[in-house]
Amino acid sequence: MERLLRMLTQLHPEVTFTPDTRLLEEELLDSFDIVTLVSEIDEEYGVVIPAQELIPENFATGTALYRLIRRLGEG
């Protein structure tokens, strides 16, 4: 989870991220950030997030994102 938060702050240093900050509602992440995040996750966790998983529910908050990574990791 810490690695995930580090990745997020790397994208937007001026924002302090917590596991449940509303990433999309407050328009913190745009499509650019999501794509860079996906490639970072691929890098870090070796988990490939398929296109159909790129839906608002999975990126609503840090925890949701983390849950997605774990689900794809084992699956």
Next chain:
Amino acid sequence: MTNVLQYLEQTVREKPYHLFLTDGQRGMTFREVYDQARAIGSCLIQSGVVGKAVAVLMEKTPRTVAAFLGAIYGGNYYVPLDSQMPRGRLEAIVDFLAPGALLWDESTRGLAEALPYSGTRIGYSQAAFGMIQEEPLRAVRKAQLDIDPIYVVFTSGSTGIPKGVVGCHRGVIDYVEQLCPALGFDGESVFGNQTPLYFDACLKELFPAMKYGGCVHLIPRQLFSFPVRLVEYLNQHQINTLCWVASAMTMVSNPGTFERIRPRFLRTVAFASEVLPVRQLKAWRKAAPGARFFNLYGPTETTGICCYYEICRELEDDEPIPIGAPFPNTQILLLDEEGRPAAPGAPGEIYIRGTRLTLGYYRSPEQEAGAFVQNPLQNSYPERVYRTGDMAMRNSRGELVFLGRRDQQIKRMGRRIELGEIEAAAGALPGVDSAGCVCSGEPQRLILFYTGPAEPEALLTGLKQRLPRYMLPNDLRPLEAMPRTPNGKLHRSRLRELADQG
């Protein structure tokens, strides 16, 4: 080509909706003239009028020309009547003519009804908007030959009784085929007609326009008394071809009109029926440098113009304008009193030979005998030539020069005096607009009438330098206006009466 109507039918196929005739009020396209003429033809045939004279008593409007062609479609020949002529003369002509039908329209309704004429009277609209019957028209057309008469034109006969000259298809076709190339008429020609429709002069405008699909503007008569407005009319309608009588030309060029306004579109200017003073010609040539000028000569009896001369050099003021040479397929013979060819350079009487000759005079064989004679040069076969009664000679360049009427030559003090020469000399002097010379009384005295600001004494001194003593007129009389016949020629009999009154 054996029928003048073929000109119209060919043009109707090519440009049916091109403007053919207009008088500033009503315009008629070829298609309308064609339809209305055939309707008139059908109406005439239906009323049993075929092969007869059809008197057309109408003002100068496009419809009049349609009436002419309508008469021809009906297998008749049209006789245009001048509604302005004195009532007595009109009735005499109609009586003498005894036409098969009388065509009239709203503008000549009163006159037509008053005429003592018992034949069929037909209103223009009744005929022109009636039903066209193709079959009768086709039958009549099949029977028509090129020697059938198409018109009778009454000339102002010098002897008082009106002479009706009968023209036929052949004469007109030959005339048009020679005239157009010589004067350069084509599809672009826009004619400004001045002469009345009851003279043959208008033939050289109507039929060429019909042949090439040109356009004829019947210029309203009153415009000829306002030269500036007349030239504006010419420019406004882009008229590029004029075939006027000399007096009309003089009337326009004389009062300095060209300083105020110039005709801008003229391509061809032809003048006829009389001698045009060189001074007036120069004024016209300066005003319309781009135009070609022609002096035309031709009596009615030869269907119109038979000689033409294109002015191509500067002429001296007193030098008469030559009448040049005859059209192809027409020959001019200069013969002396005995009928032998005149010596070169010597004056001779003009005899005209060719298909152009008209059929002769209407119902007056005796007049014909004097004019249409056997060719004096040969008598091995019958050959009609027309003795014009005009005198001419060939100048050093071989061009024919018109001298005047034969009967206008007088002998005075043993010398032949050509009154025309005296008039030409006077005309060339400054301050003289037009001149007419007659001799009268016993012993013969030469009286010169002239119009213009010149003083008699100054005129006499001028003449002295130009004329031999025996040709100097005894008396010089200024006139307000020179008397003219309806078709613009000098009214010599009136001058003689004035001279006799003394």
Next chain:
Amino acid sequence: MKKWCAFLCGGLILGLLQGLLAPKYTGLTQEGGLIREYYQNAGGNDVIFIGDCEVYENFSPITLWQEYGITSYIRGSPQQTIWQSYYLMEETFRYETPKVMVFNVLSMKYDSPESTGSQSRREAYNRMTLDGMRWSSCKWKAVNASLTREERRWGGALTYLFPLLRYHDRWSELTAEDVRYLFHFQPVSHCGYLMRTGVEPMTEALISAPMTDAELGQTSWEYLDKMVRLCREHGTQLVLVKSPGLYPVWWWEWDRQVTEYAREQELLYVNMLPAQEEIGIDWMTDTYDGGLHLNVSGAEKASAWFGKILQEQCGLPDHRREETVSALWEARCRAYEAAKAEGR
């Protein structure tokens, strides 16, 4: 409830706007106001003229009354096409059954809405004819017949149902006339005849436009057949007339076809063009627009001549002796003479 009364007054305001914006035809273009005037004068007419400007400019019902006691009315409008004429005829039979129906055949030269000219011209003339008609099935059919296919698809017929859709952009051209004539209109004709007292001889050479087609169009013949059937149903005699106007040109091929048709259908066809001398029309004094239409003197001459034919060929009674009828027509004659004197 509140909603319904809101809708109601909203509708009222829109209706008022529609009336305000509709053209009133009081100024120059009076021809637009001809058709609407028939409805007050419906009934008791022996002869009804139907056709385009050659009818309402070249015939005068007052002269027909004064000379022959014929009661007539003209249902003419500018460039009235044959389909509009047919449906006007159909509508007229709902108000009265005349003894004679006179139709001017010139409009047969237009075979389709497109052929009558540019879209703006067609729209202007259609409006002058159709807007004046009262709403009925005839008007609906006339509207649809007068529109081109695209105009119908676009919904042109609705702009006749709700004129506001057509005249909405007149808001910037409103004048006092629009307000004054909001609820009533000012009659401009004398039994459908639009009087012109001016005299303007032919001054500019009128040249005929090319003939569109030697054969009159199929649509025109269909509507003419319909007219014949309609008049036969009502026992009315259909008289075809070509009024003596010279332009536009009535080509002789067309005249031949109409004459043949009239012979087959045993109809009376009167072409007044050949009778110009008989009628005495002088195009220098009898026209108000340089030779296109007749003025009042020309119209009276034409009516006098045509009246005689109507009387002889159609056996029309002379009503001048009947009290009730002549009272009405006397008033009309007075108004007619006044207008003529005034030189309107």
Next chain:
Amino acid sequence: MTVQSPWFPLFTAALLVIYYRVPGQWQWRVLLTGSGCFYLWAGKAYLGFLLLTLVSTYLAARQMGDGQGREDRKKRRPWLILCLTVNASALMLCKSCLLPGAKELLAGSRVEFLTLGLPLGISFYTLQTMGYLIDVYRGTVEPERNFGKFSLFAAWFPQLIQGPVSGFSQLGPQLTAAHPYDGQRLSFGAQRVLWGYFKKLVIADRLAPAVTALRQEQTVGGGFLVLTILYAVQLYGDFTGGVDIALGVSECFGIRLPENFRQPFFAKNTAQYWRRWHMTLGTWMKTYVFYPVSVSAPVRRLSRWARARLGGFGKRVGVYLATGVTWLATGVWHGLTPNFLVWGMLNCLVIVLSQELTPLYRRFHSRFGWKDKPWYGVFEGIRMFLLMNLIRACDLYADPREYFHRLLSLFSVPLWRQPVPALGLTGADWGILALGIGAMLLVSLLQQRAGSLRQLLWRGNPWLRYGLTFLLLVAVLLFGRYGVGYEGTNFIYSQF
């Protein structure tokens, strides 16, 4: 029957009456027949294309959805590719068979091009069906068994003119659900339709002749700037007006379509702009082009390779590549002509640049504290408005070289000396335009702050609501540019 034709409101009203009379389960059939009639009336020529794509998509979806293709993705792939190619080629065929014609027309004024008959937003419809197909392929959506319901989703008539593009999961169920009569929703829908007509007929169509005149003149410098602004307003009025009509009509039937605009001219930066302008196209492109490309194997390998070689910048290479592909697709979707491709690439360039320059921005703002000043916000808005619409002006010129010549002329020719030709509009027209644009601005501001105006009005005094609505109706009826005299300009976006 375009939307400006008087038949459209009558047709909709009649359909509404039937719709609320018919029992619930029959309602969607009414909508289907309604859409069918609308399509028959407006675009017979493309019936063949419509049926072909409907059937092909339906069959492919059924194949992918059930039977053996259900589990194994490999089996589903051929059907997806087959159907996509069929639909895409049909679309390109339609566009191309028009394009040769369009070529000369393009040379002519833009208005002729607009009235070129590619009716009923073929491209929107195709996007929607392709989106549905990909969803089924991905398994996120169950294929619709009933062909009628499916074709209603694909060809729901308000959407047919110019979108919005909606997803099946969001629209499908609504269409088939029963909708009892609801006065409030009906009046909301009607008001929105009226507002749409106002923007389209009163504002956009009134500007059309001016834009055409300016466009045909060789305007450079200041004239070009005026042209860009006028075209921006015309396009805004035309596009948002058309979408409002579509959404309003749909709302009357109780069916909520996704919003397409949210005060686009108040956007501060490109990201915000593309989240407020033509949102449904944006989301479609994102979900079906941008993400799949950026996540696809080759791109991932490339970005890994680039990151290894170029370090920081390398990370973004993959993303930029995906953006480029997305904008290429958007450009092609707008039209095959060069100017749309150029338009697409320009937008992509702007986005990539603003992304690269963000660190520079951060440093700049940290030094100058303007960031939160109010006027800076306004400045950003104006800057974004000018930038986006200068690129948008590329649509106007078929030949990109002409566009660039004019764009550069902005800097070479002094702005004010360039005489602006007469625009064919009277004083009254300009007055109405000023009022109209003022009203649009006001409404946008209110919406920005207070959310839906209609909610506000609904709570207020009913007479105020009636008055305002009636005033709007009169404005549209009186000042609208429609009818016989005017050459009805189709929706600008109905060509795409």
